[in-house]
Amino acid sequence: MSEEKQRQSNSSRTVAIAAVALLLVVAIAGIVLAGRNSAPAPEAAPAPGALPASTPHGASAPTAVINPNEVVFTAGSEKLPASATVSIARFAQAASSAAGVRVTARFLTGANKARDSELAKARTGAVREALHADGVGPEKVQVELVEMPAGSLTEHDGNRIDLTLR
Numbered sequence: 001m002s003e004e005k006q007r008q009s010n011s012s013r014t015v016a017i018a019a020v021a022l023l024l025v026v027a028i029a030g031i032v033l034a035g036r037n038s039a040p041a042p043e044a045a046p047a048p049g050a051l052p053a054s055t056p057h058g059a060s061a062p063t064a065v066i067n068p069n070e071v072v073f074t075a076g077s078e079k080l081p082a083s084a085t086v087s088i089a090r091f092a093q094a095a096s097s098a099a100g101v102r103v104t105a106r107f108l109t110g111a112n113k114a115r116d117s118e119l120a121k122a123r124t125g126a127v128r129e130a131l132h133a134d135g136v137g138p139e140k141v142q143v144e145l146v147e148m149p150a151g152s153l154t155e156h157d158g159n160r161i162d163l164t165l166r
Contacts, residue, residue, distance in 0.1 A: 071127055071161045078122035080130060088127065091163050092134035100140045100166040103127050106157060110150035116158075120145050127161050142166070 069091065071084040095101045105120035107113070124143045131141055 069163050071123075071163070072156065073123055073159045073161070075155060075159055076119070078119055078126060080126045084127075085130070088130045088163075089134050092131055092136050095131070095136050095140065095165060098140075098165040100142060101131060101136055102142045102144055102162075102164045102166055103131070104144040104146060104162040104164070106146045106148050106153055106160075108150050108153055108158065109147055113147075117145065117147075123161050127163070 071081065071087060073079070073081060091101075103124045105124045107116035107120040110116075124145065128138075128141050128143060132138060
């Protein structure tokens with residue numbers, strides 16, 4: 001009887017090992033397939049000594065894509081883009097049932113830190129005022145300024161204000 005029990009134990013171990021091996025194969029296949037279908041790699045960080053994202057250089061207009069969770073400013077500008085009014089109004093409508101709203105701007109550490117910080121403050125202020133105008137009470141709005149290491153922001157990210165519900 002001990003020989004029968006030993007065969008049964010070996011058989012159970014074999015099944016368990018096969019199941020674990022199958023799970024590993026499925027997980028690896030999923031990772032490989034997800035890598036093939038993922039979005040293209042983000043842009044490389046600017047070279048050291050390159051101008052920071054908020055420095056006006058050939059100031060191009062922000063894209064016309066309307067995303068109610070972000071406002072993209074023209075490089076170096078604190079003026080709220082005309083396309084943002086629809087986006088902010090949609091977000092304000094969604095914010096009416098939320099506990100609060102977080103308005104987040106990012107700026108770079110470096111030689112232009114003070115200027116970039118002031119620009120980020122002015123941009124969040126413009127978004128905050130637009131939210132107030134669309135009915136979001138001042139007590140619901142939290143402003144967050146995030147200081148990023150030099151070279152870590154793309155131009156788009158440096159000119160973007162994110163809006164999140166809390």
